[in-house]
Amino acid sequence: MADQSMQAITTEIENELLQIITDNLDQEKMTVEDAQKIAKEFLALLPLQDKHDLLNKLFKFGLGHTETKGLYLKYAKPIEEEERQKKLTLMSEHIKNGQLEHALAVAKGETSPSPVIPDSGRETA
């Protein structure tokens, strides 16, 4: 099931991608055809199912088009933070229920949700 909030993020990313393309076109670092190719490849990534999917796809996309790596970096950090906040919320629930051990397990990452960092770039904390 796709995350509805992803649509807004997708729109934002598309805007930023167009900015990158436009800048590169303007400075003649990219041909129109390259721009078309990037646009098509990006659209092929859609829809973005969730933020995990977003980061994975942006990461891979950046590998093929180095000029777009900034996109990945821009979104990786806040999404990481969001993930952290989710963990905190989960821990809060555990703590409220008196399950401190479970909260600690979440803190240690043992029961954390799916990692959001692409496998190729992930380091175990």
Add this chain to the structure above:
Amino acid sequence: MAENENTTPKHAEPEADQSASTTPDTQAAADPSLKERVSSLVSRFRGLIQSGDGDTGIRELASTQPDNSDTPAQDSASVAEYKKRAADIPKAQRRLGGILPPSVAERNRYSTAHQELRKEVFGAQSSTTQAEAPPPPDPGAQDRRAQQEAASPAAAEGSPAAAAEDQTSDDVSREEPSTDGPTNEQDAQTADKNITREADDKLRQRLSEKVRMFDEMLGRHGLKSEDLRSAQASTDTHTLDPGSVDYLAGIGTTPNPDADGILSSMSEDERNELLDQATDVAFDGLSQIYINRHETGHSELTLQQQIQQDLAEVTRRRGSLTTEQMRHERITIGGREMSLLEAEDMLHNTASLLPEEEHDKLNFDAGKRTSADTTDATQDTSEEATADSSSATDGGPIDYSKIDTQEGFMTAQHNLAELKKTINIHEYIALKAELDTAYRAWERRLAEESSRKWREGEQLTTKDFADETQSEAPRKEPSADDIAKRGSRARFRELGIKYANSTEFGGSEVMTPDEKSEYLGYQKARDTERYANETYDQTRERELYSKALSELWDKKRSGEINQNEFDVRLDRINDVFYPDKQDVQVTTQAGDVDPEAMYTKIEADLREKWDAGEISTDEFRTRVRRAQAVRDEGRPKGAVYAESSGGGGGAEATASAIPDTPEEFLGKVDEAKDKTPNPADLLTESGVTPQQLADILNSTNGEKLAEAMRTSPEAAKAILQEIQKAHAAQAKFKAICEENGWPFDEKQGMEFAFGRIADKLGNDMEGGDAEALKKWGVLKVLLIALSIPLVIAAAAASAELALLKTGTAVAGGRR
């Protein structure tokens, strides 16, 4: 959207393939026209980026060439100009990410701007309406729709929001690709259509998000929308349409059997939140259906005219029907059959989306029956049974401005609460807002009047405030004999100072029971008009202050008291005379400060803060009252304490306003509140030691906690329980830290915990709101503590670090 890859560009561009293998520089150099085209592309894309339409640019880039090489040069120039200028039209509704929804007003303004521009660029030929022009394909529409349908909980049968989504999605999906060659007119229409589609997309996102949030909220209560639907259907007493606004709006007031336990266990606030959310979701959906139907219906009427027409019809049909009868009366509005009540609410909601100037033109009384029409129909309604509320259901305003006492407002509020059972939610919300506004205005008038009286030198006592703000029953004034027996105002001051220095508060003065009784009698008597009208004796005031200070200095010089005790008692004496001493320069020499000047300054400062919105009306009133009391009469410690941080005025409260011991504090609680349970019992029940209580009262914002405890016995009890829980939880957390080898400083941990509690609670519960305690428990503090190792873990796994470690750091990106 993945199918975009397979989308065949409508107009293939010859240069594209030819130049694919050339470098950009040589490409541009070899083909000046290409350079020009790139420049045009860049210009157009920048416009799209600026207006947040990057997605349009990406899709355009991926599917078709932005300029049409087969378009005649002159037309192409017009189209280019139109596009360029259209991109400059402010598009408020397309804010990044759809954070803010497009309102009808915004869409109207935008549409009008485009219409005008189109006429200017293309001339009078541009008269085709948007609805007649076939729009271009939206490669992402199907994907987005599929996403929404799959993800939206409201896609379940019967949800109005789902219906809205279906409707808007249908609108989009009905847009077929153009099979004709493009013309400049069509290009212009395409651009407009894109705008409309874009707005619709954003709206769908917004609706879906609302529905998702609503379902999340239900989920937090252990409910599902399906539960509510099935339960509603099985409720005999209601025949609401599943999925109707009435149905959703009814869940807050008509708990269904299945979810009865959960709903009834909710607090009033929770139920109201649920209700608001449900109606919000439902009405937005219905309004959007209505708007979409209007926009696609080739109507000659504007939206405002359409609403006016439908409103008049609803009002005419409504006549004198009761709300309950309106639930059953059916009407077809915008091609959709619904209850009369639902239609009315929906139309009002839609009207609220109109631009202000258009909204103001609406006549909400249109179609209303004359009094002669309704004479016969006004006898059997339940609404009319409530006198104050009948005008509301008839559409007439209640003149709250005529209510001039708090009791009157309370009665109105009570009546409104009763009325809530019979009127629809929008009527209720509107009336509630009106009442609240009137109340605030009344409060402000009172405060201004009181302040004016003070400025003009009128004597105004605490009782004045109490009378004006609380509509209390008139107090029995003491007779002249009573006053005579009790002695003079000066005697009251003397006793006040003695009381402040008494052994009861850690001092050395011994007060006899009679003296204390006499003093407390003065306390009560001071609020009477007669007492307040006594001549203010500044000379006597200064003498008393000077005397108290002299005695204190003597004791210090003689070694009877140490520096610490001197400081504490000096503060205490200053508090008696000048509790707001931070606002003025108070020296240790008697007579240096003129109480009248001091009061004027304090009152002016407070007024300035109040006007600036920095303090609430309650806080303003409380603090003015304090300053007023200082000016008029003595300030025994008990009274200082009772008002020291009242109304959130803790910022300037002094440490001496906090009793030295928990028992003393709780004693003050008892003194201030007749209904306070036995303080000792409270303390014993909580399991909190006196030291633990003292710790938290001495922590940051401890004054506010103390005030909360003083204000409400329930809050006092809850705080004690929280303190007990904090200690228990902290102990457990400490054990876990030790077990895991994490550093843990007990003292810092406790200070941190208590500081956080006090700080947060102090901000949240200015009125002694015990509920706030439950919402922000000490466990949050533990959570923050727990997050520390998590931060370390998160940092280690941060994206940048991961990239650097894998050697894929950014290179070449130009962001």
